[in-house]
Amino acid sequence: MFFQNVGNLEVMLTNSMGDTVYEATVNTSVQQQVFIPLSGLSSGIYTITFSNNFGSMYGGFEI
Structure with a gap:
């Protein structure tokens, strides 16, 4: 939830190999949340990155 x-915020999910498994651009003035489908992803460590014109932030999680 934003x-x-x-x-406009780019949301990107990458796996431990650096492959992008999900990517979307969200207009946060219209859409206050985004649902990222995790079903079907392999077990492992993933990185989620949020970025826009002002910079980016990221974090990791494990499935």
């Missing part, structure tokens, strides 16, 4: 409007 708590404030940050404009």
Whole structure:
């Protein structure tokens, strides 16, 4: 869930090999949340990255 409007936000999910498994651009002035389908992904470590014109942030998680 996005708590404030940050404009267009790119959301990218990559696996431990660096392959992009999900990518979407969200207009946070219209859409306050995004659902990322995790079913069907292999067990492992993933990185989620949020980026826009002002910068980016990322974090890791394990399935």
